[in-house]
Amino acid sequence: MSDLEGKIALVTGGSRGIGRSICLKLAARGASVIVNYLRSEEAAKETVAEIKASGGDARALQADVSAAEQVTPLFKEVSKVYGTLDILVNNAGMTRDNVIMMMKPADFDLVLATNLRSCWLCSKAAARIMMRKRTGSIINITSVVGIAGNGGQSNYAASKAGIIGLSKSLAKELAARGVRVNAVAPGFVETDMTAGLAEDIKERAIEAIPLGRLGTAQEIANAVAFLASPEAAYITGQTLVVDGGMVM
Numbered sequence: 001m002s003d004l005e006g007k008i009a010l011v012t013g014g015s016r017g018i019g020r021s022i023c024l025k026l027a028a029r030g031a032s033v034i035v036n037y038l039r040s041e042e043a044a045k046e047t048v049a050e051i052k053a054s055g056g057d058a059r060a061l062q063a064d065v066s067a068a069e070q071v072t073p074l075f076k077e078v079s080k081v082y083g084t085l086d087i088l089v090n091n092a093g094m095t096r097d098n099v100i101m102m103m104k105p106a107d108f109d110l111v112l113a114t115n116l117r118s119c120w121l122c123s124k125a126a127a128r129i130m131m132r133k134r135t136g137s138i139i140n141i142t143s144v145v146g147i148a149g150n151g152g153q154s155n156y157a158a159s160k161a162g163i164i165g166l167s168k169s170l171a172k173e174l175a176a177r178g179v180r181v182n183a184v185a186p187g188f189v190e191t192d193m194t195a196g197l198a199e200d201i202k203e204r205a206i207e208a209i210p211l212g213r214l215g216t217a218q219e220i221a222n223a224v225a226f227l228a229s230p231e232a233a234y235i236t237g238q239t240l241v242v243d244g245g246m247v248m
């Protein structure tokens with residue numbers, strides 16, 4: 001399918017995991033993809049190389065998307081190179097888990113800035129371009145934890161619940177200008193983020209998943225590509241849960 005032919009997409013945290021799969025998927029459907037990364041330069045370059053090897057168009061751009069002073073030059077560069085932006089996927093994220101009694105205020109601030117502030121900053125910069133064009137799609141990667149909560153993840157859950165509220169507010173604010181804003185809420189997906197978890201925690205998670213397995217990054221990317229595509233033209237302000245039935 002090449003329904004995203006000619007579209008320009010920016011994926012934050014596109015170097016690894018779910019973000020990397022989203023980059024590959026959007027490129028396979030015809031979009032030119034800007035692969036944002038923070039530290040994993042080699043991995044970002046590999047993502048770009050894989051897209052190019054399949055005949056697609058991509059480039060890597062480094063920026064800490066939680067910092068306003070780095071988001072502004074990132075979007076300036078996107079505008080300089082491509083002249084526009086059609087799809088923004090706010091995927092960059094991190095965890096810094098602990099029970100609240102052990103969690104430091106700095107762990108709260110870092111996770112909120114990385115996961116939520118970044119969404120707000122990049123959405124604002126993207127909206128400036130998309131509102132002018134009267135078209136565009138913003139997709140924010142939240143988590144089922146933002147819906148159901150999770151002990152030991154008060155900072156992460158707060159950031160992900162915040163993303164859902166942010167998405168709905170921007171969906172209402174930008175709809176009249178033709179810009180759609182949706183969220184995708186993955187359940188338990190096998191990436192570097194979950195690789196460090198103990199086997200018994202993974203086994204217990206699988207027991208709680210009706211489809212009986214962890215999700216793949218590609219399965220999250222499929223949902224993102226759908227929401228970015230013309231097939232989702234009448235969908236805005238929604239949170240699409242992709243979790244094998246874990247949270248209903």
Ligand SMILES: NC(=O)c1ccc[n+]([C@@H]2O[C@H](COP(=O)([O-])OP(=O)(O)OC[C@H]3O[C@@H](n4cnc5c(N)ncnc54)[C@H](OP(=O)(O)O)[C@@H]3O)[C@@H](O)[C@H]2O)c1
Pocket residue numbers: 012013014015016017018019036037038039040041063064065066091092093094114141142143144185186187188189190191192193194
């Ligand atoms: N894995 C899961 O089970 C799961 C479940 C629900 C939701 N999610 C969400 O899905 C998204 C991707 O998760 P993942 O599992 O793929 O994580 P991951 O493998 O740990 O990858 C995280 C990505 O975010 C980037 N990143 C982190 N901080 C950044 C910053 N300040 N600026 C720019 N990029 C930054 C990293 O870039 P560098 O490597 O270049 O530093 C990396 O590409 C996150 O928002 C996560 O919360 C994941």
